[in-house]
Amino acid sequence: MSLIHKFIQDGEYYILDVNSGAVHVVDELVYEIVDKEGLRKKEDILNKFQDKYDREDILEAYEELEVLVNENMLYSKDLYEDIGKNAGEGQSFIKALCLNIAHDCNLRCKYCFADEGEYKGKRELMSPEVGKKAIDFVIKHSGPRKHIEVDLFGGEPLMAFNTIKEIVEYAKEQEKIHNKIVRFTMTTNGVLLTKEIMDYLDKNMGNIVLSIDGRKEVNDGVRTRVDGSGCYDTILPKIKKMVEMRGKGKQYYARGTFTRNNTDFFEDVLHLVNEGFDEVSVEPVVLEEGHPLSLREEDLPKIFEQYDKIYKEMVKRHKEGNSFKFYHFNVDLQGGPCVYKRISGCGAGHEYVAITPSGDIYPCHQFVGNDEFKMGNVFESDLNESIEKRFKQGNIYFKPTCIDCWARFYCSGGCQANNYSFNKDILVPYKLGCEMQKKRIECAIALKSQLIEE
Numbered sequence: 502m503s504l505i506h507k508f509i510q511d512g513e514y515y516i517l518d519v520n521s522g523a524v525h526v527v528d529e530l531v532y533e534i535v536d537k538e539g540l541r542k543k544e545d546i547l548n549k550f551q552d553k554y555d556r557e558d559i560l561e562a563y564e565e566l567e568v569l570v571n572e573n574m575l576y577s578k579d580l581y582e583d584i585g586k587n588a589g590e591g592q593s594f595i596k597a598l599c600l601n602i603a604h605d606c607n608l609r610c611k612y613c614f615a616d617e618g619e620y621k622g623k624r625e626l627m628s629p630e631v632g633k634k635a636i637d638f639v640i641k642h643s644g645p646r647k648h649i650e651v652d653l654f655g656g657e658p659l660m661a662f663n664t665i666k667e668i669v670e671y672a673k674e675q676e677k678i679h680n681k682i683v684r685f686t687m688t689t690n691g692v693l694l695t696k697e698i699m700d701y702l703d704k705n706m707g708n709i710v711l712s713i714d715g716r717k718e719v720n721d722g723v724r725t726r727v728d729g730s731g732c733y734d735t736i737l738p739k740i741k742k743m744v745e746m747r748g749k750g751k752q753y754y755a756r757g758t759f760t761r762n763n764t765d766f767f768e769d770v771l772h773l774v775n776e777g778f779d780e781v782s783v784e785p786v787v788l789e790e791g792h793p794l795s796l797r798e799e800d801l802p803k804i805f806e807q808y809d810k811i812y813k814e815m816v817k818r819h820k821e822g823n824s825f826k827f828y829h830f831n832v833d834l835q836g837g838p839c840v841y842k843r844i845s846g847c848g849a850g851h852e853y854v855a856i857t858p859s860g861d862i863y864p865c866h867q868f869v870g871n872d873e874f875k876m877g878n879v880f881e882s883d884l885n886e887s888i889e890k891r892f893k894q895g896n897i898y899f900k901p902t903c904i905d906c907w908a909r910f911y912c913s914g915g916c917q918a919n920n921y922s923f924n925k926d927i928l929v930p931y932k933l934g935c936e937m938q939k940k941r942i943e944c945a946i947a948l949k950s951q952l953i954e955e
Contacts, residue, residue, distance in 0.1 A: 504537075582898055599855035714758055812944040
C-alpha cells in the first residue's frame, strides 16, 4: 500500500512519501497535482488545471513527479509489513531499564501519573540489593546487546542518593566483567540538588532530565510541595547550575508538562529558552477525562497554534545563530530510526522494562501497580512470556487504525500505556494523543527541511 501526506506549514508546501520517508518541499502547482491515491493521467491533470496554470509548467511538473515515482520517492510501496507481522517470533533482548528508585516524592504535582510518587501502593525506596539484582537482570537478558540504558526514575530518585551511588558503582564493575556498556540517565525535580550531588551526576549520568514546567506561576500552580507551596524559586537556580556544569558536550534537557491551565505553553517554552536552556521539552499532560487539568478535543486548535509558534521561533532563532532544540520536534529525515524501531516504537515489555523498589517487573513505568501487567521479579528467573509477546505484537501492523495513518512510522502506534489507560487495549491508540502527535510531526518535518535547505 502506497501512502502520501500533504500539508502546509507557515506558507510552505510539503509532500511526505510515507513508506520511503522522502520529504518534498514543492510549489503550489505540484502540491495540487499530487493526489493521495496516486499520480493521475497527464491528460486528466491538464484538463483540470489548464485554466489555473500554464500548460508548460504543468507538463514540467508532471515529468518531475514521474521521475520521483520511478525512483520510489513518491507513492512507494510498504516493504516492512512482513517484518512487523512476524514481530512475535524469535527471542527478545532487553536494552533499556527504568529503575523506579523511589516510590516516593518530595513534591505533590497535581497531574502526576504516579499518584504523587506512590504508584498505587505504599511509599518505598529501592534498596541497594534490589538495584544490584536489577543490573544483574538486565545484563543477563541483554543477550548480544553491548549497550544498555538505565534510567533512574521515581517519584524522586534523589531521595535514595546513596543507593544510586551503590547501583552505579556495581554496574561499572559488572560491565567490565560482562563486556557491556551501561549508560545511566536520571529524571529529577531538582529540589534535592546540591553541589556534591551535581558533581556526581555530571560525572556519572549520560543524560539528565530536569523537571520544570516553565513560567513561575505555571510551575507553582501544579508542581507543589507537601504544604502546597511552589518550588520554582528553589529549583530554577539549581537546574541552571546543573546545566552549566554539563557544558556543551553532555546531554540534558529541561522537561515540562502543559495542562489545560496553560494551553498557551509556547510562553513556557520561550520562558525556559530565555532562561538559558537550549534543550527543552514541554509535553502534553495525559490524564483521565474529567480531570480539571486534562486536555480535551476542543483544546486542539489552541494547542496546534502553540506548536506553530514554537516552529516559527525555532526557525527565527536558528537564522539568528541562537538556536534551541525542542524535544518533540526532533526527527531525522536523512536516515532516522531503523525500520524495526519505527515499527515497534519504544520496545516496552520486550526491549524495555521497569523495575519497582520491591523488584517487580512491568512493561514500563506507567504500568507499575497494574497486576495484569506484572511480568515477574528480579529475584525470579523468568519473565511472563505471554505479556512479552503481547507487547512485541503491539506494533503498527497489529493496530488497525494505524495501518492507513501517514504518521505511523514516526509515532509507531503511540504510547502503549496511554492506549491502555484510555481504551483498555494497547492496540487502540489514544485519539487525542494521535492528533497532537501528527501536528508535532508536521512541524518537525518542516523544521528539519528548512534547516537542511540552509
